[in-house]
Amino acid sequence: MGINWFKYSSPQAFHPLAGKMIPWFSVAAGLLIIIGLYIGFFVAPTDFQQGDSYRIIFVHVPAAWMSMFLYVIMAAWAGVGLGLNARPSFMMAQAIAPTGAMFTFIALLTGAMWGKPTWGAWWVWDARLTSELILLFQYIGIILLRAAIDDLRRADRASAVLALVGVVNVPIIYFSVRWWNTLHQGASVSMTASPKMATTMLTAMLIMTVGFWMYSFAVTLARVRCVILDRERQPMWGNQTSIQEVAEAR
Amino acid sequence: MLQTVALRGSRGQRQLFSDISVTVKPGTLLAVAGENGSGKTSFLRMLCGLLSPDDGAVLWQGKDIRQLKELYCAQLIYIGHLNGIKDDLTPTENIKISAGLAGGDSSSEIVRKALEAVGLGRSTHTLPTRVLSQGQKRRVALARLWLSTRPLWFLDEPFASLDTLAATYLTQRLQSHLGNGGMVVVSTHQEIALPTDSIQHLRLSR
Amino acid sequence: MLQTVALRGSRGQRQLFSDISVTVKPGTLLAVAGENGSGKTSFLRMLCGLLSPDDGAVLWQGKDIRQLKELYCAQLIYIGHLNGIKDDLTPTENIKISAGLAGGDSSSEIVRKALEAVGLGRSTHTLPTRVLSQGQKRRVALARLWLSTRPLWFLDEPFASLDTLAATYLTQRLQSHLGNGGMVVVSTHQEIALPTDSIQHLRLSR
Amino acid sequence: MSQPSMSEALGGVVRRDLLLAMRHRSDVAMSVFFVVIVASLFPLGVGPEAAVLRMIGPGVLWVTALLACLLSLGRLFTADYLDGVLEQTALIPQSLAVLVIGKVFAHWVVSGLPVVLLSPLLGLQFGLDGVTLGVLTLSLLLGTPTLSMIGAIGAALTLGLRGSGLLVALLVLPLFIPVLIFGAGAVTSSVSGIGSEANLSLLGACFLLSFAFAPWATAVALRIALE
């Protein structure tokens, strides 16, 4: 008989736990982003080539990274959900999608804002840019597919399959600058080579990135709580009173 | 031998049945009864492995069908509410292809015999199934039973829209299958004219 | 009063029936019997005007229905093998809209009563019809009969896939309709539990 | 006896189809996204040069609108045919041609109207100027209902004549082409500064013509399909 202990890991127990974690992540996110912005705007020097337009990097790069990370994490939860038939991991995947889509949108928009002064065009059909746009479409597709299916079980699993299939795009985005001759900048932070950027710039960017991480944790957990409540309201998990207690025990 | 162990099933938010443990021994028929919407179809699909149970398991010869997978599929025939035949192909083509897909003999002679056994006259064999009447379509679907050497049959309201003659043919076929040690699970609102000792009843209630 | 005059019908190359002259008087039911494929469905569709006869005519109150057209449509209800309901709408929406299209009263109260009369519990009224069982879908289709004030009903195997309870409801509804001077033409493989003097039988043979 | 008035019958048909479309609120969003994505495919395939894009813009947008119509044409009658709603519709005591208008209208609201409303934005992608955007929207507003109307004939014929779909294609696609040429022509002539009145009034004529004949032809085709 299949072992399904994940199925019994109770969302009811998770709801208050998430409630306790959210404030910490929120505070961390706020602090880190403020520090990052301070270093970015007041400590980091003006770039001698791009002038001050380069400061877009402090949102562009963290957002672009988050868009890819979140996709991978979402797909991982989806995979776990499919493999172990675990409802909570589907909920995590569901909760991550909108935030991922938002960061993708931000990466695209800030990229366009950066492209106009540096390349002279809002948009070019370059491999990195196009693949990032595709990522946005993928997020939207996953969200819409879920919205189009009434049956929760099917909605969970169908969007999980779609999320897993779409993972191929992430390495394409990441390596597009290396594989193709693109207008877009190559990686300036890498494990092997020493950073090419000014250290203050790099520091600000990394702090912003960690801040965005914290933000994503907080928002995702909060959304998972909504998802749990939405699903529990339907009488499938029975026991209505305990749900209300859980909701109030925030 | 087919066994269910504490089977629980639900659709959407509704639990349909729970804790169903039955055993279908060779040579016996399990008649699943119940009102409309009580979960007969869901139960049958679960026994086939098309639907996964919320809890419990279905065992074939003592092994979980989720482990057996294709090996289990090779033991069974399922005929649901939908006939599973192609409207644009003729009855002959339909049966020939599904016999081929089942890995059995699919010579024209055998296919013709099966269609005749279920009471479809020669003239209908080469019409597109689309133009046949409701009952004739059902007969085409049921003709697969006459070709089968598989032990386990799942029939979802097989008698619906059959006339009395066709119903007799089907009953006879069920009897001979049981006589050969086959097993049948059937859902129906009608009485089945078979010796009572070979029939086991399961009633689902809402 | 519905009359057929020397009606002849064929599908493709096959003649199904010929020279059928029957009269359905107010308060009576015409039960059309026959094997699968004998032409019951075709006969009913011909009476509705969905299919045109090869020969002969169908008369309503003495006038040819091909002349009457929409006026005739306003007198009848036809429920065929297909349920004619939208899978993606709920039973309530389905019935409400078809009541509106029939020009009748379509208040929520009346729709709810009709669905309950046919034995569908409250909880199913607001599910998409797609998830209902075969028999529950059939019940939704039949619920139209409880809203109708039209005199002429054509029912094609209405009892198929209904459980016994639902069948009783339907029989009672037929009886009350006949009592009000309505007319019913029904095709079925089952016996209909109605007083024999109000039933007239027509047997089609292949 | 109970007989619905024409407006009741028409309203019922339209309401049911719109209700079905609204069942998933994402439905309308979907046709919008479809058009956006397809319109972005062309720059991807053709390459990013602005002059080329401006030149092919009107044609591409019109083909996109046509495809959105074509893609959704399948759900016009097929579902109704398969679940028996179509035969019930044929038994409604009103002229079937009128009911067909209702169905086509509902179909257009869901699949055509969003494209019309979106078209100015898409035109911007291809670098069209203000006046041209107006002409584009107007041409689509006249053209897409015409396409739906003509498409309905094809959809109805396909229900009946399963075997001879080629005939349907031969019949309907040539009817689509004039609409496309006048539509794209109106926009192109506005791009190059020539007046677009001639093309637009031809489009209007197409609309009136299809409005007069298509519902009738569709009703006949449907009755044949139901026999």
Place this chain on the structure above:
Amino acid sequence: MSQPSMSEALGGVVRRDLLLAMRHRSDVAMSVFFVVIVASLFPLGVGPEAAVLRMIGPGVLWVTALLACLLSLGRLFTADYLDGVLEQTALIPQSLAVLVIGKVFAHWVVSGLPVVLLSPLLGLQFGLDGVTLGVLTLSLLLGTPTLSMIGAIGAALTLGLRGSGLLVALLVLPLFIPVLIFGAGAVTSSVSGIGSEANLSLLGACFLLSFAFAPWATAVALRIALE
């Protein structure tokens, strides 16, 4: 007990689908017709300048092939789903992924192959030269099966959902885009005299990747849809 060999099962699935396609040969004609019409619309809409046509030719032809695939995706599983053949297929004692390959192959033979065979003729319309025509055909030969394979995932995921024609487009178009870019890129680079090997081998990689993963994902999606 009676269990079909893999080739028996695969053969049965392919034979049934091809037989069905032969029953209405119009289906094959339809996708050919669609490609011809759409591809001919562009010279009509854009104007007859040879240089422009040669420039947009590869992109237009590839987009057309892509759309033809997209339009025919609806046929892949829907009919089988509605008439219960799909659940019977899921009960065949062979890996469902293998059977999916069979179905996709039959679908490609009907909707993709004709387009590939027709492409040299269409390329001539756009003034492409001999070598380029070869590259065009080769790129489509590699690309269209990839499209069918990817499309199958989308078709399976949206089975039985309303508005699925558009939803499926939304789901698969993002995954189609790389194929489109490499395909059109191969032809464009051949037009401008650069070697097209790089793009063609990327197309090949896409084909292999989709062949390895798509049938499996499709099978999972089908089982989900059948629940």
Place this chain on the structure above:
Amino acid sequence: MQWGSVSEFFAMGGYGLYVWVSFGVTALCMFGEVLAVWRRHAAAVAESRDVS
């Protein structure tokens, strides 16, 4: 610190529009998302209270 005055800071060396639109939209999106999730949670809690 390289900024001489507040207006110099907002001008961003001539790139003010691009920089501030980027940061502004990002802030808007993030705050909007937080607000949306917060309201959704409130609604979900309210509704689950109604049900029970």
